[in-house]
Amino acid sequence: MNVTAKFLGGSGAVTGSKYLIDIGDFEFLVDCGLFQGPKELRERNWDKFPMPVDQMEAIILTHAHLDHIGYLPKLVKQGYRGPIYCTEATAELAKILLLDSGKLQEEEAEYARKKGYSRHEDPQPLYTMEDAEAVFPLFVPQPFDKPYSIHPRITVTHFHAGHILGASIVKVVIQGDHQTKKLVFSGDLGRYHDPILLPPTPIPKADILWIESTYGNKKTPTTKPEDELARAILDTFDRDGLVIIPAFAVGRTQLLMYHLYQLMEKGKIPKVPIFLDSPMAIDATKLYLDFHTDHRLSAMLEEENEHPFKHPQLHYFQKQEQSRSLNDFRGKAIIISASGMATGGRVLHHLFHHLPHEKNGVIIVGYQAEGTRGRRLQEGEPTLRIYGLDVPVNSKIYQIEGLSAHADQEELMEWAEGFSDKPKLVFVVHGEKESSEALAFKLKEELGWNTVIPQYLESFVLFEGI
Template structure:
């Protein structure tokens, strides 16, 4: 059989990952992500799908971030009915994220309708909550490290990738009439020394490799985020202030909770109330308890009466009334709330009430895109607009580095060096053009790899007559 690959996303950009593999009598796709960021990318989500949906037999997911799963409701709405394979934790995480995405799509369409800024008379959501729910019956969970068949002669295995709970490296074995070939999809690779997640699994052999390049052109600063967190918190508490941490609900929140627990147990910060005020973050944190063998805290969770996600100082605030009550809280405390870039969500009313006071502190614990409130806070702007008001920024802003969930350039190279044999072809994907090209050149120079930076909708013949 001849084997071809087509790049329907995740090429020349970080988002929209979709890799179509055609075996002639069987087609499958690895990842089904939403395009995000620039308008020209987001517009692709509305385009007709570039290949016949009814010819697509199944989908394999590397992990549950929206840039890898967020297009699923749209594809199902267009008629896709095949199985969607993923790890067990990714199945549950996908349900949480897709429901939230459907809700946001509906809200954005309604807002555009009310404000009249859409070029359409009756703006519609890309998909709805109901469309998201239609995906759930197709999700087909599989365990890590155990091969399963998706078609006669096509086996798949999930290996730990780090990055977020349930994230996987995908190995696809094609058993042809005359030979066997291996395809390896890195997905998004995590950090090698992440305190929560296992390091990315080294794969000894792959004939064709898809390798992410999010940070292919840079290395993370040699910082100790736990110590930086402790200094920021102690400094704020010395002023009798309150700490607010805008945090991404998936991954970043759970890492911050771990660091805060460790700091309290070691006596590096005082034991004060920690309020986790984000329904999605709470639901995600519970998955860390349900799937505790999928991360490095299993011994802590199994053996300790209390742990990072259950201790007397930690309070889960699901209800809106609980969230609003924090506006009247007096004294030292830590509030963790979404969204991570302060673009929406409950964190806005916390910032609205606490930014104008010099005693308070705001910890910025992740990447802040240009134009977001988080970036404006980092830039030291004197006011930020919240709820239509210019809110004075008197609270002290503390940027914390070293909490990224992505492997940096050195760690990407470390993973690549795990291959015992040089792949025939390596596609550098999931990166902005500079990141992808920089990593591609480094792999060529240091490992003599045949690297290719594919473009959107480009096709390649992988094998002939296997």
Template sequence: MDVTVKFLGAAGSVTGSKYLVDLGDFEFLVDCGLFQGKRELRRRNWDKFPMPPTDMEAIILTHAHMDHIGSLPKLVKDGFSGPIYCTAATAELAKILLLDSGKLQEEEAEYARKKGYSRHENPEPLYTVEDAEAVFPLFAPQNFKKPFEIHPSVKVTYYHAGHILGAATVKIQIQGDSQSKNLVFSGDLGRYHDPILFPPTLIPEADAVWIESTYGDRISKPVKAEEELANAINEIFEKDGVAIIPAFAVGRTQLVMYYLYQLLRKGKIPSVPIYLDSPMAINVSKLYKDFHQDHQLIAVLDEKDQHPFQHAQLHYYRKQEQSRTLNELKGKAIIISASGMATGGRVLHHLFHHLPHEKNGVIFVGYQAEGTRGRRLVDGEPEVRIFGLEVPVKAKIYSIEGLSAHADQDELMEWAEGFSEKPKLAFIVHGEPDSAELLANKLSNELGWNTIIPNYLESVLLFKNI
């Protein structure tokens, strides 16, 4: 049996994770992500899949972020009908995110049609809400640490990766005619000292490893994230401003809510209203109770009346009418709204109205991919385009690395050192070129790993005649 892999995403970029593994008589995909960021990357979302989706037998997901699941509706619409394996929490999160994505796709196509700023005469969504719903019956939820078979020759096991609720590192054992081989996909690795999630699991053996490199070029500052957040908020409030926190609905929002609750209880920030303006984030927060075995926060959530997701200062805004009232806020308040990279969603309306005023502040709490609006704001651009208009950036922009959901370089190396023997092949993926190259060199020089930075659409023979 020959085993090959084709890199359909997250190769030379930090989005669009897709790896097609071919065993000859069985082909499966690891992750099925949406490309985000630069226009040339986003255009790939429309590309034809390199094989008929009807011929592919299965999909294995690491976690529910859109750059790992966002292309599922398009693939299913194009004919894929096999099982989609994931952890139980990932299945529920994916349903929430994919419905929201389908709705956004429809709304953006309609808005572009009305305003006429698309280069297409009749802009169409990549997929619809109905397309997203067609994915749900295919989910095949699995437990952590319990091997399951997807083919007589292929056994899969999920291990905690940190990062977000339900996120997993995947070990895939392939049994050949004469020997077996282990493939390990790190997924997106979380922090080792996250107050909510379990730390990434160390895997002892692998013949081939796929390791993410989002923060492969940096080491997070030792400053505590809680203190950084308090400093930013208090600085904004000194000017009687509004603090806007663009946050990913899954993971970062819940961590921000946790830290804000702690800061309020300790008296480190004023007792001001906190608005969670994201129906999706509200729905996600409820899942933390349903999947209490997947995180460390269950003792806190057992407090019935006062906990990070339920207290007097926290206001859940589901309706758009409620959301619009936040555009008129003048005094001290905190708005948490998606999306985390300011690429879409309700946060755009808040940025549109609050960015032009010096007293306000925008606090980014996660990675900002190259080409995103969030990255342009963090990089200090004086104007950003929102709803087809140039909006002046007068508000102060903050970026808190300590709140990132991604392991930094030291933590990536710590995870890599967990292998008792160095893998024969190590693919450095899910990172921008400089980040991937720095991590590849460090793994090679310090651990003796045979590192490869794959190119987009590159195919690699992993094993021959196993």
């Protein structure tokens, strides 16, 4: 039996993760992500899928971020009807994120049509909310740490990866005619000392390993991120300004809520209104109450009257009119809103209205992919194009490194060192060129690993005659 892999995304970029595995009589996909960031990447979402969809028989998801699940509605729209395996929390989060993604794409297409700034006469969404809902019946949720079968020759196990609620490292065991082989997909690995999420599980053996490299060339500063966060907030409040924090609705937002609650309780920042203006983030936060064993906050959340996700300063804004009421807000407050890279969502309205004012502050708290508005803010561009207009960036921009949900280079190496045997081949994926190259070099030099940085649509024979 031969086993091959084809890279349909997540290679040469931090987006669009899709890895197609073929064992001859059975093809399955690990992750099914949306391409985000630069236009040339986003346009791949509109390309014809590079294989007949009806030939693919299963999908396994590592976690629920859109760059790992966001293409599912398009794939189902094209005819995929097989099972989608993932952890229980991932299935619930995916429903929230995919519905929101469909809604945003509908809204953006409608807005572009209304304002006439699309080059298409009748701009269409990639998929709709209805398309997203069509994915839900295909989810087959699985518990952590318990092997399950997707084919007579293939068993799969999910292990905790940290990163976001429900995120997993996926181990795939393939029983050949003569040998058994193990494929391990890191997914996105979290931090070892995250105050909310569990650390990545060490995996002892893999024949072939996929390892992410988002921060493959970065080391997180040793300063405490909550102290940096407090400094940025106090600096903005000294100008009587408003703080805007673009944050991913899942993971980053909850970590920010935790830190802001702690800072207020300890008297390190004043008790001011915190507006969580993201329906998706609000829905995602509720899941932390449902999946107590997937995180470290269970003791805190037992304090029913007040905890990081429920206290007098925290205001959940679900409705559009509540969001719009913040357009003219002046004074000390904190707005947390998605999307985390300012690629869409309600945060664009807040940036549109508040970026021109010098007294305000925008705090960047996570990875900003190349070509996104978040990256442009990070790099100090004087204007930001929002809704077809160039908005002057007069607010002060702050960067907080330590709040990332991704393992840095040292943590990626720490996880890699947990393998007792050298994998025969290691694919360094899900990173921009410099990050992937830096991690691949370090793995080769320090651990003696055989590393490869695959390219988009590149194929590999993993095993022959097993």
